[in-house]
Amino acid sequence: MPTILIVEDNPANLKLARVVLEKAGHVVLEAMDAEAGLALAREKRPDLILMDIQLPGMDGLTATMELKRDPATAAIPVLALTAHAMKGDEEKMLAAGCDGYLAKPFHYQELLARVAALLPPSPIQGEGENPVGS
Numbered sequence: 001m002p003t004i005l006i007v008e009d010n011p012a013n014l015k016l017a018r019v020v021l022e023k024a025g026h027v028v029l030e031a032m033d034a035e036a037g038l039a040l041a042r043e044k045r046p047d048l049i050l051m052d053i054q055l056p057g058m059d060g061l062t063a064t065m066e067l068k069r070d071p072a073t074a075a076i077p078v079l080a081l082t083a084h085a086m087k088g089d090e091e092k093m094l095a096a097g098c099d100g101y102l103a104k105p106f107h108y109q110e111l112l113a114r115v116a117a118l119l120p121p122s123p124i125q126g127e128g129e130n131p132v133g134s
C-alpha cells in the first residue's frame, strides 16, 4: 500500500488531503512544518510527498531541495501544493526538484490523478521494468 507524506500547515487542507488519500487506499503520514516533514521522510521513506510551498519557518521549496540533495530521499517524488501557481513559480518549483505541482484549492479528483501519476507503478499493474530515477 503506498505511503504518502503530507506536509501542510493549513489544518483544513491537511484534513481534506488525508481523507481523500485514505479513501483511495493510501497510508497517510502528516507533518505541519518542513522540519517535521523532513524527519518523517527520512525515517519512513514514503512513496510520495505532498509539499505545501508556504510553510512557517523553512518553506516547501527549501525542504524539497533538502530532500533531493539527500541520497536517502532524493528518489521520492514531490508534488508541490501552492496557492500561487504562476509561471515563474512553476519554474522555481521544478528547479527546486519538485516533480509536479497542484494549485490550491484543488478538486479531489485532481489530487488523486496527480498522485496516481507520480506513484511508482505497482508490481501487479506495472508493465515490465521501470528504471529508477527516470
Ligand code: MN
Binding pocket: 008, 009, 010, 052, 053, 054, 055
Ligand atoms: Mn501553507
